[in-house]
Amino acid sequence: MLFGALEAGGTKMVCAVGRADGTIIDQISIPTRTPEETIPEIIAYFKRKDIKALGIGAFGPVNVNKGTKQYGYILDTPKLAWKYFDLLGTIQKELNIPIGLDTDVNGSCLGELTFGSAKGLNNVVYITIGTGVGVGIAVNGKLVHGMLHPEAGHILLRKEEQDDFEGNCPYHKCCLEGLAAGPAIERRYGKKAVELKDKKEVWELESDYIAQAIMTYILTVSPQRIILGGGVMHQEQLFSLIRKKVLNLLAGYIKTPELESMDTYIVPSVLNDNQGIMGCIQLAVEELKELGKL
């Protein structure tokens, strides 16, 4: 049985077909333009495939609350062409198959829970640090939905003393994204992160901010594991710095077996940047299960 997966991002739409075990057997990428241009291409791709259900991981904000009127709509996004666009409904009308939906980062978190670094766990935080910072969270085995969905890339941080960069989040200046996403690094140092690999102070500061955020996530949702992905985290030297700094910040306040083994507590993804699309496959699988069709 085949499943469709759509990772709907702000710059590209990744469409794939795969199996319930996470195997991806076909994949294309379509640039994200307006819905009028992009959606027909997506529909045409999936119509040619014999898929039984589709899973969508969408850029946010997106309404993920089933049973509400705007379920599946993109909400108040700065990408104006997509503002209040009925993403799920428009695709469902054409494909006429069950569709599961969540945020892109919750999708990645589900990918990790099902196939990756968090297999078998119930409480997990997945953080992607790239052009922005996205955070997917699972609690008691379920992806977190509430009033909306987690937007924890925007939590406020303390500016480190040595940092005179003002922060570049247009909403909050010095939130995690404003201080630690790729564009913040680039503006602070005038070079791309990848060109700064050997500059020790860059990764000291970057790991300070990421550790601050992780401390907050630990104290709030008590994850059993934290998975870091995204372009910035390809700088592997970050992991040991982050692990050390998280323990320093917690200062012994919480004692658990997990925190005694930081190398398995704060980890990279093992899915080769496929966690998002594999999570979408799982969203499709879970939707079919929920309908009693699997």
Added chain:
Amino acid sequence: MLFGALEAGGTKMVCAVGRADGTIIDQISIPTRTPEETIPEIIAYFKRKDIKALGIGAFGPVNVNKGTKQYGYILDTPKLAWKYFDLLGTIQKELNIPIGLDTDVNGSCLGELTFGSAKGLNNVVYITIGTGVGVGIAVNGKLVHGMLHPEAGHILLRKEEQDDFEGNCPYHKCCLEGLAAGPAIERRYGKKAVELKDKKEVWELESDYIAQAIMTYILTVSPQRIILGGGVMHQEQLFSLIRKKVLNLLAGYIKTPELESMDTYIVPSVLNDNQGIMGCIQLAVEELKELGKL
């Protein structure tokens, strides 16, 4: 049918008997000394009552993960006599009835979900600000357990410019508890919070810190409502300040119907400080239900 409720706090043990609708029909308070002195009194109280199950809301850290070896144990607490004490097991051996257990603040959160300001909701944050700061969290209708349980009173905050108090959390100095709990207010101004009622700057600063924390909780677990309780929150002027400042901090990044109606989004408890003990009754009820005995 009667249920027992035990709010196990660091200074007192509140024991009560009530009905499934939350009615409390009897209640006593026992000072918390050592387990050897205190536990027999608790057991004697409940043995005299015809209760079918007991719910315990315990001071933390406490193991709340069913199925683990130390489920129901108090963990590494500064109250040395209680360190690694088998709270649940010791009481269960004597009473021989089903016992539900959670942290005191998760218990209060459950009280609000079942009987109080959060009735009918699924995602709720309950914050108590008194001698410490405790945070109970429900996600998808379930209290949050993970590696441990939420300890979100200790998230790091940004020091406000006008504040030269160093913070008095022994672990983190300037976390929420270290900056905003009752003892922090008392040490900063040399007077108890209740004596500072008319000092506008006290509540401006206090609401700055509480708003910072609430912003983080909103972005992380996306609660549908936030309930504030505890001694410090008896200063009712705080509510309107906090509501305004949370919106300022979010800066329009999240738009939801809930945030358009802040008076019903950030609210006081309506249970007259009985949310904790009523939550314990509900813990007992849920334990019986889980066992198929109700």
